[in-house]
Amino acid sequence: xxxxPRTKLFLAxxxxxxxxxxxxxxxxxxxxxxxxxxxxxxxxxFVCTFFFVYLTAGFFFDQVKNLDIGxxxxxxxASLFLMYRIMPxxxxxxxxxxxxxxNEFLACMSRMHISNKVTIPLIVMIRFFPTVYDESRAIGNxxxxxxxxxxxxxTLKNPVAFLEYRLVPLLVSxxxxxxxxxxxxxxxxxxxxxxxxxxxxxxxxxxxFVVIAYCLIVVCAFFNVIPGL
Amino acid sequence: MNISLKNIxxxxxxxxxxxxxxxxxxxxxxxxxxxxxxxxxxxxTTISKLINGLIPHYHSGTMDGDVLLGDKNTADMTxxxxxxxxxxxxxxxxxxxxxxxxxxxxxxxCENLGMDPEEIKQRVANVVQEFHLEHLLGRSxxxxxxxxxxxxxxxxxxxTGPEIFVLDEPSANLDLKTIADLKEIVARWKKAGKTVIVVxxxxxxxxxxxxxxxxVKDGQIAHxxxxxxxxxKGAAYASSLGLRCMxxxxxxxxxxxxxxxxxxxxxxxxCSERQRGRLAKQxxxxxxxxxxxxxxxPILDIDRLELPCGQITALIGHNGAGKSTLAQVLxxxxxxxxxxxxxxxxxxxxIMQDVNHQLFTESVxxxxxxxxxxxxxxxxxxxxxGLNLKQYAENHPMALSGGQKQRVAIGSGISSGCDVVVFDExxxxxxxxxxxxxxxTLKKLAASGKxxxxxxxxxxxxxxxxxxxxxxxxxxxxEQYSLSGHExxxxxxxxxx
Numbered sequence: 010x011x012x013x014p015r016t017k018l019f020l021a022x023x024x025x026x027x028x029x030x031x032x033x034x035x036x037x038x039x040x041x042x043x044x045x046x047x048x049x050x051x052x053x054x055f056v057c058t059f060f061f062v063y064l065t066a067g068f069f070f071d072q073v074k075n076l077d078i079g080x081x082x083x084x085x086x087a088s089l090f091l092m093y094r095i096m097p098x099x100x101x102x103x104x105x106x107x108x109x110x111x112n113e114f115l116a117c118m119s120r121m122h123i124s125n126k127v128t129i130p131l132i133v134m135i136r137f138f139p140t141v142y143d144e145s146r147a148i149g150n151x152x153x154x155x156x157x158x159x160x161x162x163x164t165l166k167n168p169v170a171f172l173e174y175r176l177v178p179l180l181v182s183x184x185x186x187x188x189x190x191x192x193x194x195x196x197x198x199x200x201x202x203x204x205x206x207x208x209x210x211x212x213x214x215x216x217x218f219v220v221i222a223y224c225l226i227v228v229c230a231f232f233n234v235i236p237g238l
Numbered sequence: 239m240n241i242s243l244k245n246i247x248x249x250x251x252x253x254x255x256x257x258x259x260x261x262x263x264x265x266x267x268x269x270x271x272x273x274x275x276x277x278x279x280x281x282x283t284t285i286s287k288l289i290n291g292l293i294p295h296y297h298s299g300t301m302d303g304d305v306l307l308g309d310k311n312t313a314d315m316t317x318x319x320x321x322x323x324x325x326x327x328x329x330x331x332x333x334x335x336x337x338x339x340x341x342x343x344x345x346x347x348c349e350n351l352g353m354d355p356e357e358i359k360q361r362v363a364n365v366v367q368e369f370h371l372e373h374l375l376g377r378s379x380x381x382x383x384x385x386x387x388x389x390x391x392x393x394x395x396x397x398t399g400p401e402i403f404v405l406d407e408p409s410a411n412l413d414l415k416t417i418a419d420l421k422e423i424v425a426r427w428k429k430a431g432k433t434v435i436v437v438x439x440x441x442x443x444x445x446x447x448x449x450x451x452x453x454v455k456d457g458q459i460a461h462x463x464x465x466x467x468x469x470x471k472g473a474a475y476a477s478s479l480g481l482r483c484m485x486x487x488x489x490x491x492x493x494x495x496x497x498x499x500x501x502x503x504x505x506x507x508x509c510s511e512r513q514r515g516r517l518a519k520q521x522x523x524x525x526x527x528x529x530x531x532x533x534x535x536p537i538l539d540i541d542r543l544e545l546p547c548g549q550i551t552a553l554i555g556h557n558g559a560g561k562s563t564l565a566q567v568l569x570x571x572x573x574x575x576x577x578x579x580x581x582x583x584x585x586x587x588x589i590m591q592d593v594n595h596q597l598f599t600e601s602v603x604x605x606x607x608x609x610x611x612x613x614x615x616x617x618x619x620x621x622x623x624g625l626n627l628k629q630y631a632e633n634h635p636m637a638l639s640g641g642q643k644q645r646v647a648i649g650s651g652i653s654s655g656c657d658v659v660v661f662d663e664x665x666x667x668x669x670x671x672x673x674x675x676x677x678x679t680l681k682k683l684a685a686s687g688k689x690x691x692x693x694x695x696x697x698x699x700x701x702x703x704x705x706x707x708x709x710x711x712x713x714x715x716x717e718q719y720s721l722s723g724h725e726x727x728x729x730x731x732x733x734x735x
Contacts, residue, residue: 112342112349136336139380143332144595150571151596154588155609155654174598181636182594189333196290197395198321198350199336208345208355208362 012046014117016217017105023224024101027231028094036097038227042220043101050108059100066092111136116207125201133190137183140190144182148175239308239323239401239433241266241289246303247457248284248293254300258284260457261303268401271424271434273444276454277480277669283406285454286437288312290404291320307402322351325395329407329667331387335379340371340390343379347398361397369393369423383557385416392423402433409440410667413557413695414732417443439669442486445469453479480671486697486733521546522584522658522689529563529573538563538713545658550680550690552700552721554732555710561693564710565660568691587656591663593647597635602627602646605635609654621649624686625679641672645679652688659683661692665699677703697732701725 012020024039040063044056070089073082111132118128157174158164164171243264249257258281266272274282287293288305295317305312307323325347328334337343344365348358366372371393374386382390388408395403405424409417421443427434428447436444441451445465453461461479468476469484476484522545529538538560545551553561566572569588570581590596599605606618622628625645630638635646644664651659664680665673673696680703684690691708694700700707706720707728721728 110339110342111337112345115349132336136338139338140333143380147590147592147595150566151588151590152598153571154569154596155598155650157598157608177636178594178597182592185594186333189328189330190336192292192296193326193328193334194336195296195317196292196321196324196326197336197347198318198398199346200316200318200350202316203318203350204352206349206352206355206358208349208358209342 011216012108012220013211013213013217014109014113015121015211016213016220017109018117019221020224021101021105023228024098026228028098035227035231036094039224040097040100042223043097043104046108046220047100047104050104052107055103059096063093063096066096106135106138110209112207113209113211115205116209116211119205119207120211125205129194129199129201133187133194136190137187140186141179141183144186145175145179148178148182151178240268240306241402241433241435242306243285243288244304244306246288246301246305248288248299248301248303250297250299252300254302257300258457259288262458264452264459266433266435268433269428269431270449271428271436271444271447273441273448273451274435274437274454275439275441275451275481276460278672280454281457282437282454286326286404286406286435289402289435290324290326291315291317295320318350321347321400322398323400324402324404325398325400327388327391327395327403327405327408329410331384331391331411334391335387338379340374340377340379340382343390344371344394344397347394351398358397361399365393365397368426369396383416384411385413385419385557388412388416389419389423392420396423396427400432403427403435405434405436405438407437407439407667409438409443411663414697415556421447439482439667441465441468441482441484445484453481455479477670480669482670482673483698486729524568524580524584527564527567527577529567529577536713538567540564540713540715543568543708543715544718545689545691546706547689548684548687549705550684550692550703552704552707553691553693553710554695554700554707554728559710560713561710562662563713565662565691565693568658568660585655585657587651587654587659589644589647589651589659589661589664591666593640593643594636596647596650597643600634601632602635602638602649603631605646606649606653609650611655618649618653621652624682625649641668641675644676648679648683652683652686656688658689658691661690661694663693663695665694665696670698673699674702697729700728 020039020042024036024043027035027039044059047056066089070086070093073086073089076082078086114135115128115132118131152158152174157171159171243262246259246262247254247257248259249255262285264285274285276282284293287297289307291312293299294301294313307320312320335343337346341362344362345358348361353361366375369389369392371389374382374390379387388411392408409420412420417440424434424436424444425447436448438444448465451463451465451468452459453463463471465484473483476482524543524545525541527538527540527543528536530536553564555561563572565588567577568581569586570578571588597605599608602622603615603618606621607613607615610618619628619631622631625648627642627645627649630642635643638646648659661680664676668676677699680690680692692704700721704721706718707724708715709717709731719727
């Protein structure tokens with residue numbers, strides 16, 4: 010089940026727009042469509058984990074919210090609330106990011122007549138996340154070997170130093186990789202003034218219209234455009 | 239297409255006073271394969287950047303002179319135009335991919351040039367066949383080995399059909415087997431009449447392909463040889479210029495390791511009770527080194543690993559044989575809590591291939607003090623002195639050179655009280671002199687009573703510094719032997735693969 014990247018963008022926008030303001034039921038409606046799409050991609054593991062964590066957080070939030078529990082309780086409550094509210098949007102974003110290839114995205118942006126000046130930095134950013142994750146894991150390993158852990162007396166005494174140990178090497182290596190990535194891109198002809206072609210075929214099909222219509226109905230219902238819904 | 243560099247001077251700063259290239263002239267004929275060799279920092283990479291247009295279009299600096307591709311001056315072309323004639327492959331396979339999957343990556347260059355989608359598909363199909371990449375299609379870039387990545391990089395550059403190929407240390411992160419594949423690729427380009435320029439420390443794999451080896455020194459082409467001429471001058475001549483060997487088969491002619499070599503000791507009195515006890519025992523045992531992801535077939539399956547104490551042991555094997563996993567399990571970074579506890583008990587420490595990952599603090603001294611219990615500044619300074627780093631004690635570790643950073647990491651390992659130090663490819667991408675420097679540090683470390691295990695693909699380094707060799711295949715140890723008297727066996731296994 011392949012969706013056009015533009016449909017995915019619309020889906021992501023709709024889901025994100027409803028995080029904080031709408032009653033929960035609307036973002037739940039978005040989760041439903043994202044879950045179906047993820048299941049169709051065979052990502053049942055992610056969907057199961059998601060629903061488990063989401064429902065647990067929701068359950069505890071419901072249990073705790075009316076109790077008088079003091080400061081620490083409020084912190085827990087707030088984080089539960091954040092999880093509960095942000096997770097639907099995260100699920101949708103996860104779907105969009107894991108199923109969109111870089112070249113499809115580039116093609117879709119050029120179809121929408123968005124300038125390369127906007128697209129290329131966006132692409133670099135998307136390409137960057139997994140790299141940062143990779144680097145960060147290696148640094149975490151090095152820290153463990155030196156006995157610097159998040160849950161330790163030393164970190165408790167000086168949490169800023171912990172952050173510094175983690176971030177300084179990360180920044181250094183990420184800057185270097187970013188530079189090398191852009192060199193690789195420019196030497197292979199990626200530039201702002203040539204018109205790119207794309208082997209990926211993108212285009213709207215009936216599924217796209219179904220998903221877009223669904224999103225539109227949810228959004229309309231949210232703004233009370235359709236009476237009675 | 240002919241390339242000519244005329245009276246080139248270049249400096250990365252504002253004035254030509256500290257120029258890295260000084261009035262350099264180089265003519266490369268169409269269809270020629272030229273190797274640019276020389277010690278690190280001699281300017282050979284700068285020459286490659288002049289040819290692929292990164293200078294003056296990407297790196298800023300002061301430049302004098304002209305670079306002509308055919309009859310066009312690169313200064314008058316845009317990078318996109320240059321990329322139609324010059325294809326570039328770089329050293330670090332991790333950072334030269336723009337896409338996340340292999341299929342898109344192969345088409346990427348062609349798409350950027352605005353080719354017709356049908357033609358792109360045809361071209362991609364051609365390179366896939368030519369480079370035998372069928373098994374790599376549709377894979378995520380993050381799951382490929384270094385060698386596989388480098389192959390994809392070469393193929394995707396090849397797909398755009400440039401006349402000139404510029405390769406900047408393409409073999410630095412590869413094992414000997416994938417270097418053989420790289421050799422085949424370069425040979426294919428040359429056969430197709432392409433001009434190939436390779437910046438490289440490792441020379442042996444280009445022996446049969448290169449037409450010329452240009453030796454760069456002090457910003458100029460100091461010597462030019464054919465591979466046969468350089469080989470005839472002998473290994474001693476090459477190493478005096480800081481060059482790696484031309485012929486792996488001839489390595490054995492060099493003097494091997496002198497086992498009883500009198501070596502300085504880094505810090506003598508840090509020798510712990512545990513360490514002394516071990517030196518008497520002569521070897522350290524690690525048991526049950528197994529590891530697998532998600533209960534699938536084991537990546538690592540070793541019942542017992544025995545490391546001779548106070549010696550340097552080389553760990554060899556193909557990419558993907560499980561060497562890095564072994565290092566991680568030995569150092570307690572992967573595996574069950576039993577294995578992690580064993581790692582703590584044995585006191586193992588890993589010096590990573592990218593040492594930038596393991597330097598955290600603001601000064602070299604802090605770096606050494608960080609893992610020390612209790613913190614003792616005098617001892618830390620003594621360790622730094624042993625590693626020739628005392629004058630840098632107050633410097634920021636990230637401001638040091640690669641070799642110095644590596645020594646700081648070693649220092650932090652010593653101070654955290656480790657007895658077994660595991661190195662992950664400490665000599666990849668180093669010239670002969672730098673390799674000798676690393677070798678000297680490692681020997682010093684061994685002489686101070688530490689036990690060293692070094693993952694490496696560098697036969698010259700092994701012959702220079704190691705006393706025994708372990709070879710791994712498919713997660714198992716297939717051989718372990720002492721090096722003295724078995725040098726031929728080592729060279730044979732390394733050349734064959």
